[in-house]
Structures are given as structure tokens and as C-alpha cells.
Amino acid sequence: MSGLYIHIPYCKQKCIYCDFYSSATRESKESYIKALTKEISLRKDYLDKPLRTIYFGGGTPSTLSKEEISLIFNAIKDNFDLSLLEETTFEANPEHLNKDYLDFLISTPINRLSLGTQSFDDNDLKTLGRKHSSLESIEVIRNAQKIGFYNISIDLMFNLPSMSLEKWKANLFKAMDLNIQHISAYSLSVEEGTMLDKLISKKRLNIPSETEQLEQFNYAIDFLESNGFEHYETSNYAAKGFRSLHNSNYWNNTPYLGVGASAHSFNGKERRWNISSIDNYSSILNSNSKEDYFEKEILSEKDFYNEYIMVGIRTKEGLDKNFVERNFSETFSKEFNKTIESLLNRNLVEKSSQNIFTLTRKAIEISNQIALELIA
Amino acid sequence: MKNIRNFCIIAHIDHGKSTLADRLLEFTKTISSRDMSAQVLDDMDLEKERGITIKSHAIQMEYLYKGEKFILNLIDTPGHVDFSYEVSRSIAACEGALLIVDATQGIQAQTISNLYQALDHDLEIIPILNKMDLQNAMPEEVSDQIIELIGCSQEDIIPASGKTGLGVEAILEAIIERIEAPKGDVNAPLQALIFDSVFNNFRGIISYFRIINGTLKKGDRIKFVNTGKDYNADEVGVLKLKPEPRPILSAGDVGYLITGIKTAKEVNVGDTITLLDNPCEKAIAGFEAVKPMVFAGIYPVDADDYEELRFSIEKLQLNDASLTFEPESSLALGFGFRCGFLGLLHMEIIQERLTREFNIDVITTVPNVNYKVHTNKGEILDVYNPSGLPEPNYIDFIEEPYIVASIITKAEYIGSILTLCIEKRGILKNQTYLTCDRAEIVFEMPLGEIVFDFYDKLKSISKGYASFDYHPLDFKPSKLVRLEILLNGDPVDALSALTHTDNAYPLGRKMCEKLKELIPRQQFDIAIQAAIGSKIIARETVKAVRKDVTAKCYGGDISRKRKLLEKQKEGKKRMRQVGNVEVPQSAFLAVLKLD
Numbered sequence: 001m002s003g004l005y006i007h008i009p010y011c012k013q014k015c016i017y018c019d020f021y022s023s024a025t026r027e028s029k030e031s032y033i034k035a036l037t038k039e040i041s042l043r044k045d046y047l048d049k050p051l052r053t054i055y056f057g058g059g060t061p062s063t064l065s066k067e068e069i070s071l072i073f074n075a076i077k078d079n080f081d082l083s084l085l086e087e088t089t090f091e092a093n094p095e096h097l098n099k100d101y102l103d104f105l106i107s108t109p110i111n112r113l114s115l116g117t118q119s120f121d122d123n124d125l126k127t128l129g130r131k132h133s134s135l136e137s138i139e140v141i142r143n144a145q146k147i148g149f150y151n152i153s154i155d156l157m158f159n160l161p162s163m164s165l166e167k168w169k170a171n172l173f174k175a176m177d178l179n180i181q182h183i184s185a186y187s188l189s190v191e192e193g194t195m196l197d198k199l200i201s202k203k204r205l206n207i208p209s210e211t212e213q214l215e216q217f218n219y220a221i222d223f224l225e226s227n228g229f230e231h232y233e234t235s236n237y238a239a240k241g242f243r244s245l246h247n248s249n250y251w252n253n254t255p256y257l258g259v260g261a262s263a264h265s266f267n268g269k270e271r272r273w274n275i276s277s278i279d280n281y282s283s284i285l286n287s288n289s290k291e292d293y294f295e296k297e298i299l300s301e302k303d304f305y306n307e308y309i310m311v312g313i314r315t316k317e318g319l320d321k322n323f324v325e326r327n328f329s330e331t332f333s334k335e336f337n338k339t340i341e342s343l344l345n346r347n348l349v350e351k352s353s354q355n356i357f358t359l360t361r362k363a364i365e366i367s368n369q370i371a372l373e374l375i376a
Numbered sequence: 377m378k379n380i381r382n383f384c385i386i387a388h389i390d391h392g393k394s395t396l397a398d399r400l401l402e403f404t405k406t407i408s409s410r411d412m413s414a415q416v417l418d419d420m421d422l423e424k425e426r427g428i429t430i431k432s433h434a435i436q437m438e439y440l441y442k443g444e445k446f447i448l449n450l451i452d453t454p455g456h457v458d459f460s461y462e463v464s465r466s467i468a469a470c471e472g473a474l475l476i477v478d479a480t481q482g483i484q485a486q487t488i489s490n491l492y493q494a495l496d497h498d499l500e501i502i503p504i505l506n507k508m509d510l511q512n513a514m515p516e517e518v519s520d521q522i523i524e525l526i527g528c529s530q531e532d533i534i535p536a537s538g539k540t541g542l543g544v545e546a547i548l549e550a551i552i553e554r555i556e557a558p559k560g561d562v563n564a565p566l567q568a569l570i571f572d573s574v575f576n577n578f579r580g581i582i583s584y585f586r587i588i589n590g591t592l593k594k595g596d597r598i599k600f601v602n603t604g605k606d607y608n609a610d611e612v613g614v615l616k617l618k619p620e621p622r623p624i625l626s627a628g629d630v631g632y633l634i635t636g637i638k639t640a641k642e643v644n645v646g647d648t649i650t651l652l653d654n655p656c657e658k659a660i661a662g663f664e665a666v667k668p669m670v671f672a673g674i675y676p677v678d679a680d681d682y683e684e685l686r687f688s689i690e691k692l693q694l695n696d697a698s699l700t701f702e703p704e705s706s707l708a709l710g711f712g713f714r715c716g717f718l719g720l721l722h723m724e725i726i727q728e729r730l731t732r733e734f735n736i737d738v739i740t741t742v743p744n745v746n747y748k749v750h751t752n753k754g755e756i757l758d759v760y761n762p763s764g765l766p767e768p769n770y771i772d773f774i775e776e777p778y779i780v781a782s783i784i785t786k787a788e789y790i791g792s793i794l795t796l797c798i799e800k801r802g803i804l805k806n807q808t809y810l811t812c813d814r815a816e817i818v819f820e821m822p823l824g825e826i827v828f829d830f831y832d833k834l835k836s837i838s839k840g841y842a843s844f845d846y847h848p849l850d851f852k853p854s855k856l857v858r859l860e861i862l863l864n865g866d867p868v869d870a871l872s873a874l875t876h877t878d879n880a881y882p883l884g885r886k887m888c889e890k891l892k893e894l895i896p897r898q899q900f901d902i903a904i905q906a907a908i909g910s911k912i913i914a915r916e917t918v919k920a921v922r923k924d925v926t927a928k929c930y931g932g933d934i935s936r937k938r939k940l941l942e943k944q945k946e947g948k949k950r951m952r953q954v955g956n957v958e959v960p961q962s963a964f965l966a967v968l969k970l971d
Contacts, residue, residue, distance in 0.1 A: 005931060186927040210922050217923075235927055250931045264932040271935050297935070306938050314929060346899075368924040368941070369899055375945055 001052035001084065003249040006036070006072060007260030009059040009278055012093075015129045016199065019191035020059070028278055032261070033068050035285035037075035039259045039274075039293075042285075044079035046257045046267060051080050053246035054088040054109070060116075062096035066104045073108055082109065087245045089114050089153075094140045095132040102144055112151040112244075113144055114184075120174040121167060124160050127205070129195075134174075141178050151242060153182035158216040160188050161205040168216045172223050181242035185220045186235050187213060214365055221361070234314040234367060251311050272296035305332050306375040313371050318349075318358035332376060339374050377628040378557045379444060382586060384451045384466050384499075386491055387476035388484035388843060392506040395538030396476060396547075397450060403544045404437040404448070407617050434572070434584050434615045434630055441552050448551060449630035451571065451586075453490070458719030460489065460847065461664060465571045465646045467493050468662055469586035469630065472500040472555030474547065475526070479505045479513035479535075482814060483521045484843035485784040491525070500555045501526050502534065504547060509537040521811050558628030566590035566598070567656040568649040573640060575694045581637040584615070584630070585649055588660060591626040592633070597652040601659040603642060606652045607635035640697035666698045668716025669777070669848070670723055670827050671760045673704055673741035673870065674730070675712030677950065677961060681736055682711045688734035689713060692726060699726060704761065708870040708954050709739060709964070714761055717743075720827055739964045742873045745824045748775040748851055762872040765858050768909065775851035777823045780805070783834070785842035787813040792837040800825035801876060820849060824874070859884055861891070862905040866955035870964055880906075884914040887967055892916040894963040902957050 010029060011018075054076065056064075064072075076082070089112040090105060097105075097115075105113075117137040119125055125132065141152060154175060158168050175183055188207065190197050199205040208216070221231050229237040233251060236244065249256050258265045262276035274294045275281055284293040299307070305328050312319045321340070325333045340357055343349040348363040348370055363370050387393035401407045433452040438445060453466045467473065473494045477483055494501060503522045505515055519533050534550060536543030568585040576582055592598070592612055599606040611634040613621040625631045637643060646663040650656045676685045686703075693699050700716035717723040723743060730736050742762075749757040749765065750772045759765055759774075781802070785793055787809075794804065794817070802819035809815050826846070834842050859880050861871040871891075875883055884906025891904045895918050906914040929937060951958040 187925070189927045213923055217925075234925060234929070247930060250929075250934065256931055258931060262932065264935065266931065266934075273932070273935065303938065306942060307934055310938055310941055311929060311934065314926075364925065366899065366921055366924045368926060369921060371941055372944055372948060375941060 002047040002049040002254060003053040003055065003246050003256035004047075004051055004076070004080070005246075005256055005258040005260075005263055005265075006054070006056045006061070007059065007258060007263040007274075008056060008061040008064060009261050010063045011058065011060045012063060013129060013131060014195075016195040017128065017188055017191070019194050028282060029068070031282045031286055032278055033064075033071055035282040036260050037071055038285050040072075040075040041079050043257060043259065043265075046265065047255050049255065050084045051082060052084055052086050053249065054085065055246040056088075056090045056110075058091055060093050060096070061090055062092035062101070066101070069104070069108060085109060087112055087151075089244065089246055091116065093130075093132060094137040097140045097144065099143060102140075102147055102149075106147050106149065111149070112153065113149055114153040114182075114244075115140065115155065117154040118157050119160065120171050124157075124163070124167075127161055128157075138174075138178065141180065145179065151182070152180045153184060153244065154178075154180055155184045155186065157186050157188050158220060159208055159213045161200075161207055163208055163212075163216070165212065165215050165219060169219065169223070172220060176227055181239045182244060183224065183229065183237045184235055185224070185237060187217060217365065218361070221364075230316065232316040234364065251315050252317070253308070270296050270298045301328060301332070302376050304328075309374045310371045313359060313367055313374070316358065318352055318356050319374075321355040321357065335376065336374065343370065343373065377560065377562070377626075380447045380449065380558055380628045381472065381551050381555045382449045382451065382470045382558060382628070382630055383472040383474060383502075383551055383555055384453050384470045384494075385474045385476055386453070386487060386494060387474075387506075388478070388481075388487045391476050391478040391481065391484075391487075392538045393452075393476050396504070396506055396536060396544075397452065399538055399541050399544045400448075400450065400547065401435065401437065401617075403541070403548065404439045406435065406437045434632075436614045436616055436630065439548055439552070441549065446552055448548070449586075451630065458717075458722045460493075460845075461666060462572065462645055463490055464493050464662065465569065467497050467499060468646075468660070469569050469571045470497075470499060471558060472502060472551065474551075475501050475503045475522070476506050476536075477503065477518055477522060479507050479515050479518050480510050481841075482514070482518045483525060483784065483810065485782050485816070485845040486843055488525070488784065488816070489782060489845040489847070495526075501528070502547070502550045502554060503528055503532060504534045504536050504543065506536050506538060508535045508542055509540045517811065521814065524810060560587070560627030561589045562591060562627045564589035564627075565654045565656040566592055566596075566649065566651045567660060568592060569660045570600075570643060570645055570647045570649060572645060573643040573697075575640060579611075579634050579636075581635075581640055581643050581694075582619070583633045583635075583637075583643050583649070585633060586630045587625055587627050589627050589656065590651070591624055592631075592649070592651075593624045594621070598633075598635070598649055599652045599655060600642070600644075601648040601650055601655075602644060602663055603647065605642060607637065610634050610636055638694070640694050644697065666718070668698065668700050668718060668746075669823060670717045670719055670743050670745060671714060672717070672723060672743040673706060673709070673712050673761070674701075674715050674727070675706065675709040675739045675741070675870075677737035677739055679710045684734070685713070685730070685736055685738065688730055688736055689715070691734070692729060696726075698722065706741075706870045708868045708952050708959070709741070712739075716760070720831065739870075739961055741870050741964065742967060743827045744874050745777050745822075745827060747854075747856065747874065750774070759874075762858050762874045763869055765874065773853050774856045776854040776856065778820055778849040778852050779823045779826070779846040780849050781819045781821050781826070781844065781846040783817045783819070783842055783844050784810070785815060785817070785838055787815055789838040789842060790815055790817065793817060793834065793842060796830075796833055796837060797821065800830060801878075821846075822852075822854065822876070823848070824876075857908045859887075860907045861887055862903070862907055863895075863954050863957040863959065864903050865905075866957070867907075868954050868959070871967060880908055881913055884908075888914045888916040890966055891963055892918055894966055895957070895959055897921040898958065900956075 088109045090110045091114045093116045120134040122134050156171055224237045231237055232243055255267050261278045261281040263274050265272045272294050281293055284291050324336045349357045350360050352358045385393050435450050437448040451466045453463045534543050534546045567589040568587040570583050570585050572584040573581050594612050596609045598609050611621050612625055613619050614631045619632055648659040676682050689701050698718050701713040704714040705711050730738055747759045749759050751770050752772050797819045802821040805820055806818040855877040856874050857877050857880050859873050859875050860867045888904045888906050900920050902918040904916045905912050951960050
């Protein structure tokens with residue numbers, strides 16, 4: 001099985017914490033959609049397995065018009081066998097999802113919404129530069145459910161400027177009231193060069209202390225687990241049977257094709273990423289130019305191993321000693337066993353079942369340090 | 377012999393010695409301007425870049441003056457205090473010296489000390505005011521300084537500019553008219569002074585010499601008086617732009633000698649060359665065995681490079697006999713070498729040459745001087761390394777080397793310089809005004825105090841204007857302690873330092889603070905402590921990492937995050953393990969530069 005990722009690099013505004021490549025101007029959108037559909041047809045053979053998931057990510061896919069969405073789906077249908085398609089996710093900002101738009105979405109293969117709610121506190125939303133209100137989020141979720149969306153994920157952020165544990169709890173409670181199936185709970189990360197970074201260094205915003213951040217993280221894990229959500233990846237929680245199939249592809253080595261500017265693909269052997277400039281991407285694809293619109297790297301054994309560790313250690317599935325022994329040469333498995341032994345002794349990993357190792361609670365908070373010890 | 381003139385140049389760094397020398401070479405057609413890469417005399421890249429002369433050089437010019445052909449031998453001298461012995465030998469090989477002073481800056485400490493050496497050897501001094509083309513030249517004021525210093529008359533001073541070529545002809549005329557021709561007895565037994573040597577990959581060591589008496593022919597059996605070793609003079613010749621072989625050289629000549637010697641150790645600057653069969657009665661006075669003054673451990677960054685490092689240091693020693701080394705090992709840094717240097721600049725040069733010419737990254741430990749430890753049993757131990765210090769109960773007392781330091785500065789900086797020197801345990805010996813706003817301050821100071829961060833501080837408080845020179849004085853008793861740094865209780869030998877009791881507290885505190893900045897957080901708290909014996913005198917803590925988790929890791933993040941992690945892993949691999957603490961290399965280097 002495999003996945004298809006469609007990148008929509010447009011936003012109506014730039015959020016203060018964002019370091020993604022996205023554009024707030026939409027002049028080039030028409031030629032971008034043209035290039036995107038062309039790339040879909042050019043690369044229909046990139047994956048040799050049928051599609052199980054499609055994912056519209058961004059940027060903000062809900063900046064697309066109904067017509068643009070139709071153009072993209074037509075291209076997909078023309079080039080891919082969708083008979084085994086199980087999950088089609090569409091990322092959206094609440095303020096874009098009016099009834100008409102939702103009615104349209106439900107008429108397409110889209111069966112999962114991922115909503116950029118971020119917080120149910122209007123002050124937070126204002127600080128972050130979001131254009132929706134808490135009320136709007138709630139309404140949109142209800143409307144979507146009314147017309148038949150039964151698989152909804154929301155994004156929530158903790159560690160927001162001036163966020164207290166109480167406020168974070170209130171956000172989580174609110175989410176539980178909404179009968180949603182999935183939550184991506186992210187710690188706000190301050191990326192270099194973002195507006196957020198500047199505001200913090202100018203002391204115009206204060207982010208919670210390390211202790212508070214850990215309290216919020218741990219509270220989310222405990223609270224959501226006690227409400228029936230499994231903590232299946234560092235920042236992801238799902239009701240039973242509602243894990244994101246598409247995102248799980250990234251974490252279990254399933255091939256995926258990414259189309260659009262800056263989209264990444266993986267076919268089991270190489271990783272490939274498209275150029276990030278929207279204009280260059282569009283002009284190369286639309287002009288039949290021989291110029292490459294992507295870069296790629298063939299993964300070495302070490303690369304595969306390091307990715308397995310880095311990604312696997314973040315998941316509930318953990319790291320599998322047998323998998324390592326089967327798939328990697330002895331130098332890797334020996335080193336793996338030695339380090340795992342040491343991590344076990346230090347109570348940083350635990351055996352969740354025969355030959356499967358997962359992070360202990362205290363290690364989840366420092367998972368990069370653990371990955372650093374394990375990688376080659 | 378009457379048509380030979382041997383002279384050297386005395387100048388401070390940046391006063392334009394090399395450029396002016398190049399003008400002399402051009403004017404006498406020794407080189408054409410086409411062949412000239414700026415500053416011919418400095419052949420090491422390092423010398424060109426730093427604008428200083430590390431090795432002595434010599435070059436022969438021919439000049440037709442009033443219808444007569446003259447041979448002018450210029451012996452260039454190193455321009456840094458670390459190399460003052462070499463300077464003294466170059467001076468001993470000459471009858472005259474050009475005293476080059478930058479007309480925009482005036483006399484500097486280095487100039488004065490070298491000038492005194494030249495006067496001691498009765499050299500004829502030709503004062504030259506250089507950089508006269510510059511707007512901010514102060515010819516009257518600087519001339520006054522020169523007149524005051526050497527007691528010449530205003531007319532003796534030649535205005536010049538290496539840049540425009542002003543004064544070049546007048547300088548050549550002065551060399552011929554004012555400097556005496558060499559005296560010496562061609563028929564006496566050979567007596568030649570070695571003033572430098574260089575290593576050549578194909579020919580071995582090439583010695584540069586000046587014949588005082590007698591003659592030297594190709595094929596002669598010769599002997600070096602101080603080492604007692606004898607050789608065959610395979611080739612002798614004079615130093616033009618390229619060496620030119622000659623069948624015979626005699627008293628007054630400056631030239632080179634090739635004997636097939638492979639190591640620089642056998643050729644000591646200041647040694648006397650004579651004939652094996654007909655030796656001279658005594659060696660030329662002034663010979664000193666070169667003694668390293670500053671010691672530091674040099675370790676390969678990558679432990680696998682140890683043999684490579686040994687090979688490289690051996691190679692460097694071939695052309696730099698003043699570098700000494702012996703194997704040493706450190707718990708923190710593994711296997712390396714304890715090296716002896718003439719001074720701090722020499723140490724930096726060696727370090728840089730290892731990196732540049734041999735492509736080896738090294739870690740250098742805190743430098744120290746050599747101490748004489750008097751034990752209770754009456755023995756005297758030479759200690760070159762903090763770890764070599766015996767336990768306190770075996771020590772009767774310790775002596776450390778002192779120097780006489782001379783600093784020349786603008787009057788406005790005197791106050792802060794005095795403060796600095798006193799901080800560095802200096803004892804003010806003399807203070808004289810050279811002119812109304814330039815003073816020379818003379819201090820006696822422990823050498824150990826200047827090997828650390830004295831230069832940088834002096835430069836910064838005087839805005840770069842103060843100049844500094846020193847000479848070894850003697851050993852004096854001192855209250856020294858070994859300052860140790862502990863990480864989570866484990867001593868880090870590579871960070872320990874011998875220091876005066878009074879400095880131990882501030883130094884310990886600063887080292888702990890600096891290390892706190894440089895040691896990355898790990899999964900547990902790291903205690904950084906400074907200790908004297910069992911007494912802890914300073915402490916800092918690097919707090920444990922409590923949160924290090926990436927929020928998002930999706931399809932587009934994997935490659936980038938893997939590479940980031942791999943880069944971190946590489947850094948981790950290069951760190952040195954002390955107990956359970958990982959210490960980055962930068963920590964070992966940065967303690968050399970504390971504020």
C-alpha cells in the first residue's frame with residue numbers, strides 16, 4: 001500500500017510560529033494547480049503499490065476553491081487506481097469551512113478533516129495570528145459532523161505564550177466535548193527567524209518554563225489516555241481505530257508520493273524533494289523544461305537505520321530488535337543491542353513486549369537525546 | 377673584502393621592513409619587479425599573512441657605486457620577542473644595521489631592545505624614517521626620538537618610503553659610505569658564525585653563515601665547534617634570490633653551506649664552523665643552547681592521528697630546532713606530546729603549521745613555564761607540566777622563571793598598563809619618558825604570567841599601541857599551587873594549571889564559568905568544580921536536559937531531521953569523555969582565552 005501527499009503552499013496569512021514554505025499571495029495559484037496536476041500524471045508510476053491514503057497538506061488546503069479541488073481529484077482519478085483507497089484527509093482552517101464548502105468536501109473522496117483549531121482561547125488565537133475564533137472552530141466541527149464527517153482531527157498547541165496548565169486543561173476538556181476522533185497536540189516550537197522568535201527575544205512574549213512545558217505535555221498524555229485516546233506518536237493521539245493512516249505511513253516505512261512545491265517522496269529506496277519555490281516549480285513543470293524540479297538522495301544502510309531509529313522511537317510501536325537483526329548488518333544490530341541494554345538499565349526504555357522497546361515516560365520528554373545515543 | 381658590506385635591519389612589526397627591503401632588492405636589480413610577489417624575504421605563507429618574519433633570511437645584492445662594484449649582504453632578522461636570540465646572532469654577523477622606524481608610529485619596544493643588541497656589537501646604525509608618504513607621518517617628533525635614542529644628528533636620518541621608493545638610493549649610499557667593510561684575516565684558520573639554518577626536502581639542512589676569519593672551500597672537511605661533529609662541505613655558495621654555488625668563500629662573506637645534515641638539532645644558531653684539520657683556537661662568543669620557555673601539551677583531535685602527529689612534529693623539528701617534544705598522555709585527551717616553545721607566538725605558529733602543512737587538528741593544553749621544585753630531600757626537579765608537580769608534603773619550595781619586561785607606550789595608557797602589570801605580579805623597576813608623550817616602563821615579572829593572556833590584554837588596553845619585549849632574568853621562589861578542574865568529581869588533567877596562590881581563586885572561578893558555557897547539557901546535572909588539593913574553591917552546575925523532543929516529524933521532516941541528528945552525533949563522537957561527562961574540544965581551547 002502507499003500514500004499520496006498533495007502540497008498546497010498557500011495561506012491567507014502567515015502565523016507567527018511558522019517556518020514552512022508557504023505563500024500568502026495567490027496570484028500564481030492557477031499555474032501552480034496546473035503544474036501540480038501535471039506532476040500527478042508525470043509521476044503516476046513512481047509508486048508500484050495501490051493508494052491507500054491521500055492527504056492534502058499545507059500551507060492551507062482550504063484556500064483552494066471547489067473548482068481547484070475538483071481539478072486535482074480529476075487528475076488523481078485519471079492516473080491512479082483508487083479501488084483500495086481508505087482515507088483521504090483534508091487540512092483546513094475553521095474560518096474557511098462554511099456550509100457550502102463543507103457540502104462540497106463531503107461530495108469528494110475526502111473522509112477525514114484535520115482542523116487547525118490550535119486553541120480554544122481567543123487570546124491565544126490572536127497572539128498566534130490565526131483568523132478564526134474558538135466559537136467558529138466549535139461550529140465548524142458540529143456542522144461537519146452533521147453532514148457526515150465522522151473522522152475529525154484537531155490540532156492543539158501547548159507551551160503557548162503565557163499558557164498556564166489550567167488553560168491547557170481547559171483546551172483539552174473542550175476537545176473531549178466535541179466528540180472528535182484524533183488530536184495532534186504539539187508543543188509550540190520556536191524556530192529561528194520566525195516572528196515568534198523575534199517577539200520572544202524582544203521579551204514581548206513569554207513562553208512557559210521548562211517545568212511548565214513538561215507539566216503540560218505529561219498532563220496531555222495522562223488526560224487523553226484516560227479518555228480512551230492512545231498516545232501512538234509523540235504528538236498524536238487517536239480514539240480506537242482512528243489513527244491517521246497517512247501519517248503512519250511516514251513512521252512505518254510505507255512508500256509515499258508527494259506532489260507540489262517542496263513536497264517529499266519516498267519509494268522505499270530514495271527520498272526525493274521538490275524545489276520549494278512555487279514559481280520555479282510551476283514554470284519548470286508548465287514549460288516542459290528538462291530542468292529538474294526536485295533533488296533526491298539514495299538512502300544508505302546507515303541512513304535507513306538512523307531513520308528507523310529516529311522515527312520509530314517516537315511511536316507506540318517502538319523499536320523491534322528482530323526487525324533490526326533482519327534488516328541491518330551485524331555492526332548495526334550489535335550496537336543497537338548494546339545501547340538498548342544501557343537504556344534499559346537507565347530506565348529510559350522498556351520492553352513493551354518480546355523484543356519490542358519503547359520509551360519510558362521520562363524518556364519521551366528527551367526522545368532526541370535517546371535517538372542520538374542509538375543512531376549510527 | 378673592502379667592497380663587502382654586511383648589514384641587518386632592525387624594525388618593529390609593521391614598520392615596513394620587508395617592503396623597504398624589497399625596494400633595495402629591486403633597485404639593485406637583484407630581482408625584477410616582475411618576479412616579485414610582495415615581500416620576497418618572507419617565504420613561509422604564514423610569514424606573509426602575519427606580516428612578520430619568523431626565520432632569518434639572507435640575500436646578496438650587487439651595487440655599482442662611483443664606478444666600483446660592491447657586494448651588499450642583507451641579513452633579515454625575525455621580528456618577534458620569542459626569537460631574540462636569533463636576532464642577536466644575526467646582529468653578530470653584521471657590521472651595520474638599518475634602524476627602520478615608522479614615521480607615523482615612532483619607536484617601539486622591540487626596536488629598542490634589538491637596537492641595544494646592535495649597539496652592544498658596535499654596529500654602525502643608519503636611522504631611517506619610513507612611511508614618509510603617509511599623511512599622518514610625524515617626521516619631527518619621531519626624528520627627535522631617534523636622536524635621543526642613538527645620539528645621531530638630524531642629517532644622519534634618511535627619510536624613506538617602501539611604497540614610493542623614496543630614499544632607496546640614499547640608503548644604499550649610506551650603507552657603502554657609513555658601514556665599515558668587514559675586518560678579518562683570510563689566512564687565519566676558518567671561523568664562521570652560523571646565524572640561521574633552513575630545511576630543504578632534497579638537500580637537508582642548509583646553514584647560513586658569515587665568515588669572520590679564513591676561507592671555506594667546497595669539499596673541505598669541516599667541524600661545528602659546539603657540537604663537535606664534523607662534515608664534508610658538499611656545497612658552499614652565496615644567497616642570491618636563489619642559492620648560487622661558489623668554489624670558495626672567505627673572510628667577510630655571507631653564504632650557505634650544505635653538508636647533507638638531516639636534522640636541525642645538529643645545526644645550532646650561534647655555533648662556529650671551522651676546519652677539521654686546521655681548527656680555530658676558540659668558538660665565536662655568544663653561543664647559547666636554545667632553551668624552550670613555554671610548554672604545552674599537543675594532542676590530536678582524532679586519537680587515530682597520534683602517529684601522524686608524531687611524524688609531523690618530527691618533520692617540523694627538522695627545520696625548527698627550538699621546538700622540543702616528548703610523549704605525554706592525558707586521561708582526558710589520550711596520547712600526545714609535551715612540547716617546548718620559545719614563546720607564545722612560537723607555540724601558535726607550530727600549532728598553525730601542524731594544521732596547515734600537515735592537515736592535523738590538534739588540541740593544545742594550558743601553556744605553562746618550567747618550574748624548579750625543591751624537595752624536602754634537597755633535590756631540584758624541573759617541572760614542565762602541572763601533573764609533574766609532586767605532592768605538597770614533598771615540596772620544600774618552588775621557583776619560577778622571571779623576566780625583565782620592557783613596555784613602550786603612549787603616556788595616556790601608562791596607568792592601565794601599570795595596573796595590568798601589577799595584577800600580573802610585576803615589580804616596577806624603571807619608568808622613563810622617551811619623549812614628552814612616550815614612556816618606557818620596565819618591570820620584573822614572572823614569565824608564567826605572560827604566557828597566559830598578557831599580550832591580548834596589553835594590546836586591548838593600549839588600543840594596540842603599546843609594544844612589549846622581554847628577556848629572561850632568573851628563577852625566584854614563588855607560592856604556586858596546582859589548580860584542578862573536576863567534572864562530577866573526576867579531575868580533568870588536561871585542564872589543570874600551575875598558578876600563583878593569589879590567582880587561584882579568580883582563575884578557578886573563571887574556568888568554571890567558561891566551562892559552564894561550553895559543556896553541553898546532558899541527561900544529568902554536571903558539577904564543574906575548581907579545586908586546590910582537596911579544597912573546592914569554585915563551582916558551577918550544568919543542568920540536566922529535561923526536555924528535548926521534536927514536535928513534528930512527518931514525511932517532509934525526516935531527511936532534514938535525520939541530518940540534524942547525525943550532525944549532532946558527529947559532534948558527540950568528537951567529544952572527549954571524562955568519567956560520564958562529554959567535553960567538547962572547544963572547552964580545552966577556550967580556557968586559554970579567559971577574559
